[in-house]
Amino acid sequence: MKLHKLTLASLIFLSAGCTDFLDLSPRDTANVGNFYRNAADMQAAVDAAYGMLASPGEYSYAYYNVSEVRSDNTFNWEGGGNLPDAELDQFKMSSTNEIIRLMWIDTYRGILACNTVLEHIGGADMDDALRQRFIAEARFLRALKYFNLVRTFGDVPLVLKETKSVDDGYSQVRVAQSEVYAQIIADLTDAASTLPVSYSGKDIGRATKGSAKALLGKVYLTNRDFAKAKDVLKEVIDQGNYKLLADYSALWPAANANNEESIFEVQFKKGGTGTGSSFYNNFSPRNSGSSVIQIGFAGGRNIPTADLIAAYEAGDARKAASLSEGYTDNVTGKYVADPYTLKYRDTPFAEGDADNNWMVLRYADVLLMYAEAVNETTGPNAEAFDAVNAVRKRAKLAVLPAGLSKAAFALAIEHERQVELAFEGHRWFDLVRTGREVAVMNAHFKAPVVADFNAVFPIPQTQIDVNPAGIKQNPGYTF
Template identity: 45%
Template sequence: MKTILNIKNIQVLAFLLGIAGTMLSCKKSFLDLTPISQIGATNFYKTQSDLLNAVNGAYGALQLNGQYTEEYYFLADYPDDDIESSLSAANNDFDQFERFYSNSANIYIAPAWTDGYKGILRCNNIITQAPNVTMDASLKGRYVAEAKYLRALMYFNLVRIFGDVPLVIAPLTTVSDAYEVGRSPVADVYVQIVKDLTDAEAAVPLSYTGADIGRVTKGAVQTLLGQVYLTQKNYTGAVTELAQVVNSNVYKLLPVYSDVFNPANGNNAEVIFSVGYKKGGIGEGSPFVNAFLPTGGIPTLVTIGTTGNRMNGSKDLYFAFEPGDTRRAISIDTSFIDGTGKLVKTVFTRKYLDTPPTDKDGDNDWFVHRYSDALLMYAEALNETNQTPIAHTYLNLVRNRAGLASKTGLDQAGMRLALEQERRVELCFEGHRWFDLIRTGRAITVMNAYFKKYNILLGGVLVQIAPYQLIQPVPLSQIQANPAKMPQNPGYGQ
């Protein structure tokens, strides 16, 4: 008589062990583009090649739909004042994010949770099993450091989206082990994130050459750690980390803003870390070219594929750009000519335009951190440590590249608002705005003013958000799998 595993057991293991089925490769410059199949918690790495393949698979987890290929930018930008999806009326799940009535059954919430843990599983396996692999100690240390950075990044995204999350830092192989894991407090998750990044910082190089370009560098670790410290309000720590990035002489602002987004210019001097994609029908292309395309954009904006129409810009964002700002032309447009010669008025971004050979098969990378991001975070950290005069220098580097005059004489409060504005227009459509507003404590004030300004209603009532809505509900599937250990976030029904 065969034994059938209880479905709840399967759900718990799938969530905690993150059995992915396949491991996707990611960085176009150094990863073997052939998927590595069926590497799970019971596989053991014996050789340097095994460990390298596993690390490449951990990078590949960033390409999962629940991470940067789709759900990350839904959850990072839909709740803010930059995005107005024309699909909202027809797509209740998007509208839930935009007008703040998310529930645990939203189809985009569960993949963000489960795919995050799939990636964490891959990192945990590497970190745990690497000591048993016989190879050059320094290179092995670097591989482990890369996995720790990736794990920290994935946990950083999870904790910002959901708040308390299970803190799993070693492989779990039994159902009973999985049932013992509940949600850890946000503070505990941040302790692990800082530890992983601190460990990684010493073991990765400043830069790479040749086929290794695109892997985790010291600058990537320091930038993420600086961002984490800003989020924790450890401004002194943020200054220390971000100063090293700024003074490393590894990165620079490209003279022309639009060149940063040229798909043929991946891993350019402004890119600190990105999720890499490669078009060509090999399963490695990025969907952004079609996902960000407005209805009617085929064939004039892009010749092949479908129009996702998922991330249209808001008028408020369009008017946030100052006169003469050279970034606006590629960042946000208000019309285009369709295939019939008709002028279509809609607000959209040109940052992800490309010439894909097939639908959703672009060369556009997703920027996790750019140098301009690091400069503005450094200015923020300086400002919060009472070094506002120095902060002007780094704010103005970004402004001047955009053709704007320098800001002068700002006090601390004025600098905060100037940085909020500058990050909005510099980094729009890159998954920063919502988390920036939360980090600075401005999300409720800014969004409630936005809803009032444009009279945005839900059920005939003005939308106004409450503190509990700064994080998303726990996916229903996770609560059902282990209700004793997986309570719902306050304010949300099950």
């Protein structure tokens, strides 16, 4: 389901009239009565919710910053000053940081798109089976968006209806994380009961039963409900339609998107339509000219740290497929030791317009989550070892040593997730989920830089300014 012009038109329609508050403010409703009438209208509305995943405030830009750059895995080239990238990277964030403002705005725009589908689809003249599938897709997408919000900001407004007036927007207040998670679980449980196991043709890339169950497993794991996480992740494994690709490097070519290991990806499509991805431009080494990427600017973002490079064991096949420690300058012929990720290589149509998707969920992630859930439930039994060792064998590594304690096995999974899923948006949230973010990050900085309150980000000041009674700042952030 590569993005297309219909999606762009839908996004414009759905976001018309938005203000900065929550970005749940009402759309221009002049043509609403003539829309949402049939299956084609509703597909355009559902596609708009998918399309928002590719916005700067979701997976195109903000997400890799809050999930990877925030961690010990990567950093951004701008190491000084008050640039939003540097603030986030160095734990000096203010509430006016542009990255978190974008994330809040665009994610709530995506939630608006989901709520719009759910509000209007009951009155559309369409096949009921397709109606139920679209409802399930909208609920999956809403759950994913809320999961990213609640992990990033903690308590957030929980909006489940289409926002139809300015007063509706201003009335929203932050609610407890537990309430948000309860809704996420309800949405994913409903979606998993309805979504198909797979699609064909142009529908490949839409949310499936496996997508909903894999995300639900991650949600349960985050909530430390390990028994439920274990059960639902085992259901994904037992579906039998996902597998580890034999060659780790085969995961990343744009031409091999939505492969047998993929469970859910954010779809991008190059070609001058505004739906391409900018990852390879953004992640190529700054000042590398055309030595790494031949078209457009090299951004120097999401750069592998020395800690990440050192984390790969000798002989790990994933290292050469995931990163390069430098490049040969095509002008001087000299080697430049400036590392960058290789996972998002493609030849752009123009600057910031490539075909690389963003992998949200894949089977290796499920296997490692399953091993973690089993370990936390019963200790490291044979099933847990088998799940981790399957991932290690694909990487051409020896199996884990037998007899590991529960604590040692947990650290082995943490290490495996770091190198298996590097640059894919998991590391920071993994550390927070396991309560390891302060210890790991202060070891990374070699100084007491990170405190407990940094587990969540500051609430954007723009949200507090327009609703100071309902939107309070997170503890620890004073500017």
